[in-house]
Amino acid sequence: MELHDVWFVLIAVLWIGYFFLEGFDFGVGVLTKLLARDRTEKRVLINTIGPVWDGNEVWLLTAGGATFAAFPEWYATLFSGFYLPLLVILVCLIVRGVAFEYRAKRPEENWQRNWETAIFWCSLIPAFLWGVAFGNITRGVKIDAHLEYVGGLGDLLNPYALLGGLVTLSLFTFHGAVFVGLKTVGDIRERARATALRVGLVTAVLALVFLGWTQADKGDGTSLVALVVAVAALLGALATARAGREGWAFALSGLTIVAAVSMLFLTLFPNVMPSTLNEQWSLTVTNASSSAYTLKIMTWLAAIATPLVLLYQGWTYWVFRKRIGTQHIADAAH
Template sequence: MELHDVWFVLIAILWIGYFFLEGFDFGVGVLTRLLARDRAEKRVLINTIGPVWDGNEVWLLTAGGATFAAFPEWYATLFSGFYLPLLLILVCLIIRGVAFEYRAKRPEEDWQRNWETAIFWTSLIPAFLWGVAFGNIVRGVKIDAEFEYVGNVWDLLNPYALLGGLVTLTLFTFHGTVFTALKTVGEIRERARRLALRVGLVTAVLVSAFLLWTQADKGDGASLVALVVAVTALVAALFTNRAGREGWSFTLSGVTIVAAVAMLFLTLFPNVMPSTLDADWSLTVTNASSSPYTLKIMTWLAVIATPLVLLYQGWTYWVFRKRIGTQHIADPVH
């Protein structure tokens, strides 16, 4: 296996990790409007992800940086062609981070409600747009002989990509719902389990339709295995949630995300961005990659740094592993 193939796999792993981790905190952000009934319950939901949401975003920064260094042509075409949706995602992530930090800085009802509204929308919009973006990456876009995107933003709003957006939105919301059931106690935990069943049924229909469409269009034997794993894990997550096994349900919803994203990368390889104008104009792991020397240096750095990052993030989740409820929410002090 060549180094550019290795880095394609590593970038796929980074995106899988990002969607697994950021997926549930996007979902929790959406639940601040769908599940929480009062201010105390909103604080419970936000506190479940408060210690980890910023660490989860490190996976996005690493995936973007790795793409820039390992596949500069892919990075340039992707970020120029998808400029508006990616800019909107970036703005949402900035506002979302500010909202988490500033929501409790003042006691006024309007102040806190406005920031909580911002958390809801800046969780929902990226959750949808990431599916649209990856749907277009897999489907292919208008790339010319100079490896430049020559379409417009409306070309990105095609049925396949929009379905992909609905898939990531509902799947992340389901992932966040079972995470909430795992991390909370009391009435909010029970309501999260009931909501997870309803959201999960819708998610199962959308995920199955999207992955079957992908398989029919671009799939092979390996992607078919990933499809079966994704759908089976999602159905199993619904059953374990109904049985009150939140740990298993969360694990299985995570397996669904891992398998579904892995399937997208399996159908994409060896392309990184297919061209719908001419297959010879597609960006591949070969013509979009950096020099072998650059990839070699990056590989050594990854071997050294990655275990340290994983250990630190794992330790963070271990420290903040306990369940919380409204009884743990202290009165604000200003």
């Protein structure tokens, strides 16, 4: 296996890790409007992801940086062609981070409500747009002979990509509901389970259509295996959530994300951005990659840094592993 193939796999792993981790905290952000009944319950939901949301976003920074260094042509075409939706995602992530930090800085109800609204919308919009972006990457876009994107914003809003956006939004919300059930106690835990079942059924329908469409259009035997794993894991997550086995439900909803995103990358390889104008103009792991020397240096750095990051993040989740409820909120306790 060539180094550019290795780095395609590593970038896929980074995106899978990002969607697995950031997926549930996007889902929790959406659930602050759909699940919480009052301000105390909103605080419970936000507190479930408070210690970890910023660490989850490290995976996005690493994926973007790795793409820039390993596949500069891919990075340039992607970020120029998808400039507006990626800018919207970036603004949402900035506002969302500010909202988490500033919401409790003042006691006024309007102040806190406005930041909570920002958390909701700045979780929902990226959850949808990431699906639109990866739907277009998988389907292919208008790339010319100079390896430049020549389409417009309207080309990105095609039925396949929009369906991909609905899938990621519903799947992340389901993943978040299962996580809330895993991390909370009391009535909110029971309602999180009920919400997970409702959202999960919608997710199952949307995901089956989207992944089936992908398989029919670009799939092979390997991607079919990933599709079967994704569907089986999602059904298993629904069954275990209904049985109140939140740990298993969370693991299986995470496996659904892992298998679904893996399927997209399997159908993509050896392309990184297919051209819908001419197959010969597609960006591939070969014509979009950096030099072999650059990839070699990156491989050594990744081998040293990645285990340290994984150990630190795993330790963070272990420290904040306990369940919380409304009784743990100081204002509610008094």
